[in-house]
Amino acid sequence: MNRWLRSYALVLLIPIVMMLVVYFQTKQVIEDEINRANTALLSQLQQDIDGHIDYTYRLSEMIAFNPKIRQLMRTPENLEAEDRITMVQALTDFKVYNNTNRYVDHFYVYFRTGGFVLTETSYYDTPMYYDLMLSSSGLALEEWKRFLEQKYRGQFFNMQEVEGQAAAGILFAQSLPIDERNTPLATLVIELNEERLLSAIQNIQSYNQGKVYIVDGSNQILASSEKKKQGPRSFDQLNGDLGVVHSRWDNENVVISYIQSNRTNWKYVYVLPSRLYSEKAEYVRNLTLLTLFIALLIGTVLAVLLARRNYYPLRQLVRALAERSKLDPHSALNEYDYIEEAIENTMDRNNEMNQMLEKQKNVLRSSLFVRLLKGRIQHDFPVQQVMSEYKVAFRSEDFTVLLFYLEDFSGFFRQDETDAEKKREFVRLIVSNIVEELTCQQHQGWMVEIDEMLACIVNFKSGTGPEDAKQDLVRIAEEAQRFIGTRFHIYFTAAVSTLHRSVAELPAAYQEALEAMEYKMLLGTQTIIFYDQIKNQGMSYVYPMEKEQQLINYVKAGEFDQAKGVLDEVIHFNLSEVNLSIEMVRCLMFDMISTMMKAAIEVNLGQSELYEENMKAIQDLMNGVTVSAMKDRMTVFLRKVCGHVESKKKSHNFRLKEDILDFINDQYRDHNLSVNTISERFGIHPSYLSRYFKEQVGDTLTDYLNKLRVEKSKLLLLNDEIFIKDICDLVGFYSISTFIRLFKKYEGVTPSSYRESSKY
Template identity: 35%
Template sequence: MSLRKIRLSKQSIIVSWLLSYISVLLVPIVISIILYTATWHVVVSEVNRANEALLQQMEQAIDNNLSGIERLSVEMALSKRLAGFINAPKPFSDSDYYEIISLAGDLRVYKMANDFIEEIYVYYKNSDTVVSTHEPINSRKLMENISGQESVNYDEWNVFFGKRYIQEYAPVTLSENGQPVKAVMYAKSILLDNPEQPGAVILFIIKETKLLENISPMNQTTVAVIDKNNQLIASHGPKTNYSEFLSYDRLAGKNGLLYGELSGEEIAVSYTTSKSSGWKYVSIMPSELFDEKMKYVKKLIYVSLTLSILIGGLVTFLFVKRNYNPLHSLIRNLSTRSGISFEEGSNEYGYLQAALNNTFAEKERIGQRLEQHRNAIRSHFLQGLLKGRLDQNVPVYESLAAHNINLTSPDFAVLLFQVDHYGKFMETGFVEPQKVRLVHFIIMNVAEEVAGSRHYAMAAEIDDMLACIINLQEGYETDDLTRIAEQVKQFVQDHFHIRLTIAVSGIHQELEGITGAYQDALAGLEYRFVMGSGEIIRYEDLPREGSVRESTSYYYPLPVEQQLINFVKTGDYEKSKALIDEVVEINESDASLSVPMAKCLMFDLISTMLKTIDEIGASDKREFLNRVNAVDRLTACETIKEMKIQIGDVLRQVCQSIQEERKQDNNLLSQKVIAYVREHYSSDNLNIAMIGEAFRLTPSYLSKQFKAQTGEALLEFINKTRIEKAKRLLSEEAGSIMEVARRVGYSDINTFNRVFKKYEGITPGKYKDIL
């Protein structure tokens, strides 16, 4: 039977392997797709961040200028001269005309106070007179001036100016050299002591170009301003017909990003909301700009996918072929020796199982009871060689000849096999004894075949383990035993997924030395506790008396234990786990660590954690210790690696318990700091370092905790507290500005002015004047 005759079928193991390798091949493809998606989101995020920066700059520039105009309107509304002309009736007298000229001069002065203002009008309802920086006009002429060439609905304007109180913005259109110019109007009523009087309205006209003169949007990007009434206040850029897409209600939230279609073109819209006016500042960008940034990434992804498929396919084919050859060789040998042909399309493992079952049945039929007794006797004889319990009445060499054992060398060694996992046979329908016998049969045959290629090998079961006695031939090398163990371990792992721990003895002389070799292997297998399962343990590598550090001790000094206690007390799981791993690694790397000392080390580590619980005085200590049950969990472990896992789990629970208990205490920190600031705000020495010293905390840790618990920086909170106290003192006219600054903790008047203007937008002196 050759490899060419085996055809692919749904039941063949080759199909299963191909599917497995193809699944692995899909991993880089899926990762490439995920990377592409992640890159797309990064590009979108970066572009959106740039748009947000532009919008925030736009918001800050416009809001600052509009705030100046609003403050100017407050000052004008309080002007006695402007308010005094409200009751002037028509027809005007000469003194009234003189007053109009004086008012026009005042308006020119107000206009010069802010470069943002294009024109100022004051509309007096009682006399239907509009005073401006130029000649006086009536309301109808005013409507024409601020409505450009468009038709004017005079009744609508009368409704607007007929409101009892006006303070709002509205888009208007001016006429400049016969051309319409977009602008924004800010209207504010002059308050009267008698609300029954008609009153007056101050109008500020701001050109759209002036409003957006400091805004420089990116190429193909449009910026726009929309007020709460869904009116377009101003816009700049190539897009002009976006009213069909944008509305104030659609731009929900303070800021955001949304996509849509405008005039058949895909667009991305970023927006933010002004805190002072509530206007929406909008940036409109074509979606194709995202695609341009992603073209290069797409090419890389396509190349990666192509290479993954081509190279992965080739590697899949080579590995399937390489892995199938040993299995095919095994099946061919079984087919030849057992006489059971391998049918095309059947499963190789199923055939192997059937062939082995048939082989056992055939051996039972042919050998019958005599063969069974012979095997039992041979196995008993080999066990006697291993344990040194031979029948003294029968010469040993006669027993060797009776069992067809031909020894040619005085050098002996023993390999001991411990099955840690039965691999694929865990999935079969065999009952437990059948599974154990089958696995033992495979291991013994593989061991005898591998060792028999150069030496003489005899395998036998002994005390639930498998032993292989090797009679080393002349010219053997020192690493032959290790090589044999590695080949047996690798073969059963690759083909049956059986995991073995193998102990390799030293080399002993004569038949009497087999017992000593067996004891060496037992000692090595016992050291499986330290090295873990699935390893090859050589007796030569085990701890020896007289080494640098005797096996009666281990590395775990008091400073390291104290350091671990400190880490655990703080609930720092990462540092505690790293320190434990370091201690275990140092001890594992030292070949002189004995098995009892390794167990003592692990119990010592768990004891440290439990002592820490006692030291910190946890409220639910007894309930926690009963729940963790650390000692029983360690006792149930078979290897030091399993103990490490259990210790790590106990450590995680201990650190989590400590963190939860201390979390309640940490939440009170921010409240204490707030109370401290409000009590000591007047001290010019108040700063983060001073507060940290008062609470015995480092400034950086205090700032971080305060920010995490309140969402506000500690220095910001100190400044805001001081400014609020300063505003109260200024409103009470409690002394000069210098005195107020000193009373709230600022020894430098310039620092006080700068901080006050940062939070209030005006200087303390201006604030006091307005009050």
């Protein structure tokens, strides 16, 4: 229930905050409106007084350029009749000037040379004007004359500061003539009408009960509506042409609004106590507080009532859940957490059950597919009906089996992950999901695990022809190899069966894929093998005795390059020219391994080393290692044997061997050439020669000599004009029978048969 109360309190807080925001905004608006009104009044005052100041400037110019005044400025101290007539004419002009503006109260011109004062009404000498006009102000005559004799260029002054009067007013002083740069000849003084000037100021004062000031450019007060000066007044903070600043005067906070004249550098200032702002906003504040109090009271009562009303169903729901659930209601922070925990607990149990059912369903479906692939389904078994229970519906009667053998996935896992079964299961899941997704783009596909491999049963959509089906299978297999290999570093070999026309033929399709997969030994790993490629295979290989003997001879002689050439030639011919079955390929590999073992035994390679290499080669063949890998292994073994033979040859006098071989090659035609004749020729014992020759060459000296004579006879047999008996004599044999027997021993055929076969 506390949560309900907090929720309602939060809802109630929103209008309260909004009302406070409205109050402060309203207060700000009131202050802005007051400041805007004050600024408008000051602007009006500024425009009004600026107009009169403009008139003051024009009046000073009219007097300064009046020809009578300019003439009087140059009169001597003693006035003559003509000067007095000029003076009367000037007074007439003054009367006209003074009637045009009501703000000019009085003006006069002090003539320094004549020592007299000319006003708008009369003529006075200097002492007389002082006695009549200024003696009561407390200003001394000499001080007044000193003020008049200074040089001015249209300046305004406060009358209280200049004349010492108690009344407020503004003086305007201008030295004459205006264009004179030397000592002035006269001084014009214009007194602005104090009452009329202050009447405009009092209009603003009466509007808001504030005080109005006129301040010059040096922040000195020229005029003020303040009757009694209370304390120092500072206007230094008034910067700019227009603005509002806050200050403190006479222990009271004030708001100062000001505007600067466009005609002069005067500022018109209006000072209003800050409390007047508060008085205008106090009503809004009181109304806001009253509204807040009422809203809090009503909101609190409604919050309690509604919380109790809404909490009752929640309490009943918690009690019902507590009766049916094993969870303790007091274990949760609140009722909602308890309900959420109870629902999550129920959902978790439900998800576990669904996952278990789904897993069991997948296992049963996979088991059914495996039985289909292995042909363990009875003919009367309702395949379609059972498959529909697993949400499997065949689109057509066209099926193909794709078989995947995982070659390498070590690059997908970290080195510290050692659970092999878990890694393999994860890899199978990745491959299955991706292959099924690629297959289902156009057709249907279901992945199952069978015989340590993954099989995909592809069901083509209706109307798919054999060529289109094969193209789609190529696309699926290639895209799977590319994406899975690039993205996950998982590499596999794929085998594809032919297209079959019913579910009953799935076992045949699976067998075809198995047979095609066996050919990864021949075609290499990480390839795509189609059953069409291997279904017509040859059942015999070509490995003639001649090539076998050549391989043995080269090995015994330690000639690795020639021996490897024979090995490559036999393998290349059988794999490219003869389309062998995989069984025949294994037989060929076994045969060639046995040949190399014979050669190794004849050169006396260690028996333990032979046995180890033989067992490795046989194990590789049984495990389905590729032909390329077997060829590399045999090449390594061949290099080892040839290297052993070569090292034995180099253990004795290599030059002696070369000399003996050269001698035999030159004298092989001699019928008497034998071990004894050769040993006599080189001065060594016959038994040592036989042992030395066998060790260096790999054959006995007699075998080597007979093989050389047979090789030379093969060249002569190509010429039909030479008789076989003559060839026997030419190559050094004693008799024709010996020649035929040895030729058949080394070449497998008689000399005459060899001659006949060479013609074709």
